[in-house]
Amino acid sequence: MHDKKILLKETEIPKQWYNIVPDLPHPLPPFIEKETGKPGVGIVPKIFPKAIIGQEISQERWIDIPDEVREIYKIWRPSPLYRAYRLEKALKTPAKIYYKYEGTSPAGSHKTNSSVPQAYYNMKEGITRVTTETGAGQWGSALSFAAGVFGLEATVYMVRASFDQKPYRKTMMNAFGAECVASPSNRTAAGRKILAEDPDTKGSLGIAIGEAVEDSLESEKTGKKANYTIGSVFNHVCMHQTVAGIETQKQFAMVEDYPDAIYGCIGGGSSFSGLFWPFYHDKTSKKAPKETQFFAVEPTACPKVTRGYYTYDHGDTAKLTPLVPMHTLGHDFMPAPIHAGGLRYHGIAPTISVLAQEKQISTIAVNQVDAFDSAKIFIRSEGIIPAPEAAHAIKAVCDDARKCIETNTQKTILFALTGHGFFDMTAYDEYFSGKLQPYEYPVEKVAESMDKLRKLYPWLNDVTKQYITSCKQ
Amino acid sequence: MHDKKILLKETEIPKQWYNIVPDLPHPLPPFIEKETGKPGVGIVPKIFPKAIIGQEISQERWIDIPDEVREIYKIWRPSPLYRAYRLEKALKTPAKIYYKYEGTSPAGSHKTNSSVPQAYYNMKEGITRVTTETGAGQWGSALSFAAGVFGLEATVYMVRASFDQKPYRKTMMNAFGAECVASPSNRTAAGRKILAEDPDTKGSLGIAIGEAVEDSLESEKTGKKANYTIGSVFNHVCMHQTVAGIETQKQFAMVEDYPDAIYGCIGGGSSFSGLFWPFYHDKTSKKAPKETQFFAVEPTACPKVTRGYYTYDHGDTAKLTPLVPMHTLGHDFMPAPIHAGGLRYHGIAPTISVLAQEKQISTIAVNQVDAFDSAKIFIRSEGIIPAPEAAHAIKAVCDDARKCIETNTQKTILFALTGHGFFDMTAYDEYFSGKLQPYEYPVEKVAESMDKLRKLYPWLNDVTKQYITSCKQ
Numbered sequence: 001m002h003d004k005k006i007l008l009k010e011t012e013i014p015k016q017w018y019n020i021v022p023d024l025p026h027p028l029p030p031f032i033e034k035e036t037g038k039p040g041v042g043i044v045p046k047i048f049p050k051a052i053i054g055q056e057i058s059q060e061r062w063i064d065i066p067d068e069v070r071e072i073y074k075i076w077r078p079s080p081l082y083r084a085y086r087l088e089k090a091l092k093t094p095a096k097i098y099y100k101y102e103g104t105s106p107a108g109s110h111k112t113n114s115s116v117p118q119a120y121y122n123m124k125e126g127i128t129r130v131t132t133e134t135g136a137g138q139w140g141s142a143l144s145f146a147a148g149v150f151g152l153e154a155t156v157y158m159v160r161a162s163f164d165q166k167p168y169r170k171t172m173m174n175a176f177g178a179e180c181v182a183s184p185s186n187r188t189a190a191g192r193k194i195l196a197e198d199p200d201t202k203g204s205l206g207i208a209i210g211e212a213v214e215d216s217l218e219s220e221k222t223g224k225k226a227n228y229t230i231g232s233v234f235n236h237v238c239m240h241q242t243v244a245g246i247e248t249q250k251q252f253a254m255v256e257d258y259p260d261a262i263y264g265c266i267g268g269g270s271s272f273s274g275l276f277w278p279f280y281h282d283k284t285s286k287k288a289p290k291e292t293q294f295f296a297v298e299p300t301a302c303p304k305v306t307r308g309y310y311t312y313d314h315g316d317t318a319k320l321t322p323l324v325p326m327h328t329l330g331h332d333f334m335p336a337p338i339h340a341g342g343l344r345y346h347g348i349a350p351t352i353s354v355l356a357q358e359k360q361i362s363t364i365a366v367n368q369v370d371a372f373d374s375a376k377i378f379i380r381s382e383g384i385i386p387a388p389e390a391a392h393a394i395k396a397v398c399d400d401a402r403k404c405i406e407t408n409t410q411k412t413i414l415f416a417l418t419g420h421g422f423f424d425m426t427a428y429d430e431y432f433s434g435k436l437q438p439y440e441y442p443v444e445k446v447a448e449s450m451d452k453l454r455k456l457y458p459w460l461n462d463v464t465k466q467y468i469t470s471c472k473q
Numbered sequence: 474m475h476d477k478k479i480l481l482k483e484t485e486i487p488k489q490w491y492n493i494v495p496d497l498p499h500p501l502p503p504f505i506e507k508e509t510g511k512p513g514v515g516i517v518p519k520i521f522p523k524a525i526i527g528q529e530i531s532q533e534r535w536i537d538i539p540d541e542v543r544e545i546y547k548i549w550r551p552s553p554l555y556r557a558y559r560l561e562k563a564l565k566t567p568a569k570i571y572y573k574y575e576g577t578s579p580a581g582s583h584k585t586n587s588s589v590p591q592a593y594y595n596m597k598e599g600i601t602r603v604t605t606e607t608g609a610g611q612w613g614s615a616l617s618f619a620a621g622v623f624g625l626e627a628t629v630y631m632v633r634a635s636f637d638q639k640p641y642r643k644t645m646m647n648a649f650g651a652e653c654v655a656s657p658s659n660r661t662a663a664g665r666k667i668l669a670e671d672p673d674t675k676g677s678l679g680i681a682i683g684e685a686v687e688d689s690l691e692s693e694k695t696g697k698k699a700n701y702t703i704g705s706v707f708n709h710v711c712m713h714q715t716v717a718g719i720e721t722q723k724q725f726a727m728v729e730d731y732p733d734a735i736y737g738c739i740g741g742g743s744s745f746s747g748l749f750w751p752f753y754h755d756k757t758s759k760k761a762p763k764e765t766q767f768f769a770v771e772p773t774a775c776p777k778v779t780r781g782y783y784t785y786d787h788g789d790t791a792k793l794t795p796l797v798p799m800h801t802l803g804h805d806f807m808p809a810p811i812h813a814g815g816l817r818y819h820g821i822a823p824t825i826s827v828l829a830q831e832k833q834i835s836t837i838a839v840n841q842v843d844a845f846d847s848a849k850i851f852i853r854s855e856g857i858i859p860a861p862e863a864a865h866a867i868k869a870v871c872d873d874a875r876k877c878i879e880t881n882t883q884k885t886i887l888f889a890l891t892g893h894g895f896f897d898m899t900a901y902d903e904y905f906s907g908k909l910q911p912y913e914y915p916v917e918k919v920a921e922s923m924d925k926l927r928k929l930y931p932w933l934n935d936v937t938k939q940y941i942t943s944c945k946q
Contacts, residue, residue, distance in 0.1 A: 106856030383579030
């Protein structure tokens with residue numbers, strides 16, 4: 001029996017990030033500009049630093065991590081890989097379960113893996129303020145921390161539902177030196193418009209993105225340009241997250257094991273990408289000793305892959321971003337206030353969409369009550385209170401591990417424990433007091449949103465067919 | 474430059490706890506029974522398992538850690554020792570600062586180091602329920618976790634002030650499978666009496682201890698005996714905490730350094746004891762390469778050592794415990810609702826009292842606003858949000874490190890970072906919004922409490938003089 005915690009030295013923090021783009025089954029479809037219906041990146045060059053744009057469109061497989069970023073990674077990286085001995089015992093499964101735990105970071109989740117390089121590149125290019133949105137508060141906290149490290153101001157637009165559910169996330173952002181504003185807010189035209197229509201709105205990630213982007217675009221007029229930063233979906237973010245997967249490969253080598261199946265929850269898709277991309281590279285480069293399967297787990301309350309359309313859609317409700325090739329529930333998606341704020345985004349990373357469409361990964365939808373049931377087993381065996389987002393992956397892992405009992409297979413299962421749930425205790429309180437409800441997003445609503453989208457852009461169908469292989473639409 | 478995080482392997486988890494008692498400058502004064510004024514342990518044998526009582530009175534220097542306990546320790550132990558490179562830089566100090574971080578445990582603090590063996594020994598002796606009190610909620614969470622691990626029920630009486638300030642601690646205890654009750658409660662005669670006198674009382678640790686002890690004593694009548702467990706003060710608890718100090722010694726050996734000064738906050742004194750006792754043993758056994766100094770840091774709002782009397786007093790407000798030889802503010806002490814709930818206890822470990830009286834350790838009192846000022850510097854440099862309790866030690870460390878600038882001394886400073894502050898965000902919110910106030914406990918009140926105590930036990934002066942060397946009274 002090897003150690004419960006498989007640990008690496010700081011010198012083993014990866015020196016490069018892995019970019020999946022050159023290894024995809026086919027090239028990524030381009031972004032489309034809403035004005036023309038033609039390929040183009042729209043506002044992207046106006047809101048990101050050059051280094052980030054370079055990474056976003058890069059075709060390079062390996063990209064160097066700056067020393068200054070690795071130095072900050074040392075605060076919490078390499079993160080531990082745990083063997084879930086006690087969970088296995090609780091489930092009575094012959095399966096071997098491992099989890100890569102990203103909850104030891106300053107913000108309590110994987111998000112700092114990308115916030116640190118994003119803040120760094122902005123600082124290098126002379127930017128002094130950054131803006132962003134946050135759903136669950138994980139990304140906002142992570143950006144606040146990173147901005148502080150590199151001496152930047154930060155303005156975080158936090159989805160009202162989460163802002164109310166998790167007031168302490170705001171305090172955490174303040175502790176790191178940043179400002180946190182409930183979204184929709186009266187700071188932006190987009191926010192004011194939505195508040196005028198519905199003053200009691202709970203907000204959405206799509207709305208908050210719109211506000212953070214608008215803040216960045218408008219800041220030019222003040223003479224003090226603020227850049228926008230993003231916590232998921234974009235290629236560069238997913239790529240930054242691969243430090244987790246690359247470390248995990250080294251950790252599996254230490255115990256002479258290799259995963260048969262990898263699970264992760266998906267909101268925008270970055271934490272899951274960060275864990276499985278390097279293993280996908282093993283596969284495409286014929287180095288994988290096993291036929292590893294990859295499972296993305298989404299909530300039934302926000303089933304963009306299992307119930308959404310693979311088409312072009314905006315990343316934000318205000319339609320400021322270009323049209324992105326992805327699985328989507330529609331940019332006007334209004335999430336139910338379920339307790340996995342980080343999974344309530346209407347779209348998904350374009351890379352995940354390609355891989356899902358090409359059946360390189362499978363997607364499972366899980367309802368939140370089942371997720372919390374599994375979290376309870378996990379807490380009482382492993383002693384870690386997981387973020388509700390990660391609990392969705394735990395549910396799928398428990399199901400797989402239980403199947404191994406019937407088939408008596410000693411399968412090796414790996415999952416992403418993306419963060420701790422210490423700021424999600426309202427959710428746990430609701431669960432333990434029996435008030436939590438399952439929720440399924442109605443399929444009709446997706447169809448309605450798609451109809452609206454097609455009416456808005458009559459050329460959309462042709463464009464989608466042209467660029468998206470085997471599109472559902 | 475060595476690694477930021479100095480890590481040990483799981484095989485290096487200590488196999489024995491260290492007991493300071495045989496190495497004290499003189500024997501520990503005995504407990505006294507209130508009925509007779511003579512040495513005796515009162516209710517102690519009725520509320521603890523035999524193994525724990527054996528450890529409490531043990532004169533052995535090293536006590537074996539059961540394998541089952543070490544197995545559970547592996548969930549989070551060995552804990553990391555950090556070199557505070559970025560804090561040193563922020564303070565511009567030539568001093569080398571290290572901190573032993575106990576916040577990675579399931580409950581988020583050092584408390585699980587003792588809750589796990591306490592639950593284990595209770596389970597071994599056939600007990601199926603345990604009771605306890607909790608101030609800040611750290612100990613209550615830790616006991617809840619440990620009870621769950623060994624299949625015990627747990628009832629936690631939580632001081633009302635903390636129960637209201639930190640509602641999520643209750644949820645955490647529920648998550649681990651325990652019950653958490655605000656104290657004073659109507660579950661016990663002691664609680665009902667206090668509620669009748671003052672229905673709005675904020676409670677105190679002394680009151681909560683009384684309730685938990687009464688619950689244990691009364692349980693005998695129900696045919697299902699519940700034992701009491703305690704989170705600090707007692708020798709066995711301080712001894713369980715020495716896993717931290719013993720690990721730290723190994724970690725310092727790895728980087729070929731040794732502390733000149735060790736700091737820790739003191740509530741009941743167990744986390745500080747856990748860190749410094751093994752280094753004190755180096756000193757008494759002439760193995761220490763340096764004349765290490767030990768600094769206990771208490772809040773000005775609860776200054777039991779700097780302002781209290783070294784005498785005999787009860788551990789609880791209900792006067793159920795025997796009289797304990799310790800520095801005290803009086804068992805009727807009603808703490809101000811300051812934000813370091815874990816430091817609001819009126820007394821201190823008898824071992825700490827002996828060492829303080831014999832000038833083997835120094836004590837510093839810090840006010841909470843200064844503590845949070847230092848916490849802010851720490852958060853923005855080291856990226857960890859400390860528990861407010863630990864922030865008191867950080868304040869004293871920062872003062873010392875700043876003095877090193879003037880004297881240009883490259884001193885090695887170690888402190889106990891006892892836990893994270895993720896459940897203390899109300900306190901941080903108050904601090905960051907400028908509402909936090911400093912508070913000093915009035916000396917007159919201590920004198921009043923001591924007068925009352927002497928009137929209650931007219932023989933107290935004689936007894937104190939007989940057993941306590943150089944007593945202040």
